[in-house]
Amino acid sequence: MNFCILRAECYVIYMSSKFDSYQKRRLRTSYFSVILSISLVLFMVGILGLVLLKSRVVANHLKEEIALTFFLKDTVEKTQIEALKTSLMKEKFTRDVIFTSKEQAAKDFSKDLGEDFVSYIGTNPLKNSIDLYLKGDYVTSATVNEIASRFEKNAFVFEVSYDRFLVNSLTTNIQKISFWLLVSCIFFGLIAILLINSAIRLSIYAKRFNIKTMQMVGATKRFIRRPFIWNSIRLGMIGAALALSGLAVVTYFIDQKMTTLEFLTDYVTLTCIGCGVLLTAFLITWLSTFLATQRFLNLQTDELYD
Numbered sequence: 001m002n003f004c005i006l007r008a009e010c011y012v013i014y015m016s017s018k019f020d021s022y023q024k025r026r027l028r029t030s031y032f033s034v035i036l037s038i039s040l041v042l043f044m045v046g047i048l049g050l051v052l053l054k055s056r057v058v059a060n061h062l063k064e065e066i067a068l069t070f071f072l073k074d075t076v077e078k079t080q081i082e083a084l085k086t087s088l089m090k091e092k093f094t095r096d097v098i099f100t101s102k103e104q105a106a107k108d109f110s111k112d113l114g115e116d117f118v119s120y121i122g123t124n125p126l127k128n129s130i131d132l133y134l135k136g137d138y139v140t141s142a143t144v145n146e147i148a149s150r151f152e153k154n155a156f157v158f159e160v161s162y163d164r165f166l167v168n169s170l171t172t173n174i175q176k177i178s179f180w181l182l183v184s185c186i187f188f189g190l191i192a193i194l195l196i197n198s199a200i201r202l203s204i205y206a207k208r209f210n211i212k213t214m215q216m217v218g219a220t221k222r223f224i225r226r227p228f229i230w231n232s233i234r235l236g237m238i239g240a241a242l243a244l245s246g247l248a249v250v251t252y253f254i255d256q257k258m259t260t261l262e263f264l265t266d267y268v269t270l271t272c273i274g275c276g277v278l279l280t281a282f283l284i285t286w287l288s289t290f291l292a293t294q295r296f297l298n299l300q301t302d303e304l305y306d
Helices: 002-063 078-089 102-113 117-121 141-152 164-205 208-216 221-257 267-298 301-305
Strands: 067-072 094-100 129-134 157-161
Touching (some): 002 221, 002 267, 067 078, 067 141, 078 094, 078 129, 094 102, 129 141, 141 157, 164 208, 164 221, 164 267, 208 221, 221 267
Antiparallel strands (some): 067 129, 067 157, 094 129
């Protein structure tokens, strides 16, 4: 009889250890799925944020390649040209000013044509010119037209020329692209919140009986929530660290392929992305855990089985 009792106790202990082992494996799997979900979602959000922030840099880079060309009158002297260049450099919208003499323009044009057109026609019909390159923020249809109209009245300027169609097209397309990028970031941000929230809710759901047991023995809601919230935040920070590691690799690869974008030296953008990912991980994990635990705390015991 004693042998049977001892055998039964050993079996109970064995089954209990097996159950504990199963619970630990299930808990580790749950934690792993939460971390993986958070890291993947935050990685995608970080990529979208990087594209959104860098789209402005790319747009400005394209805009700054557009030049307004001021063709100067033949009567303008060198001192007057220098004075005009100096005044242009002082303008808030100026990025660069390049002067091209009529002789240099003739050489460049002859090179493009493949023959010396000056010797053919006997005179150089070209004019001295100044190319004005604007800062990206000032390259809009209205602003460029205003600047062109202003300098057309200048006593030294014969004519102002620029590609109006390109400026209009670039302005319109950049606005459209920026709008849809913003919409995409908001859309995927909402998806990120829902996915992370679902992963955390599932992990909390597996512990709903523990929550109710602690509540039944007199623990306060705040006391019960605290370890769950800190554990979720810890998992969120681990997921954020993995996401930032992936973003660092992608950023380095893009910087090697597209050096003009200066990804690694743009500390402001990198700081915004890093802080944004960490803050997103903290807020979503904290809020999701708070709401999930609050829900199970408010349930009746018989409702835990639904």
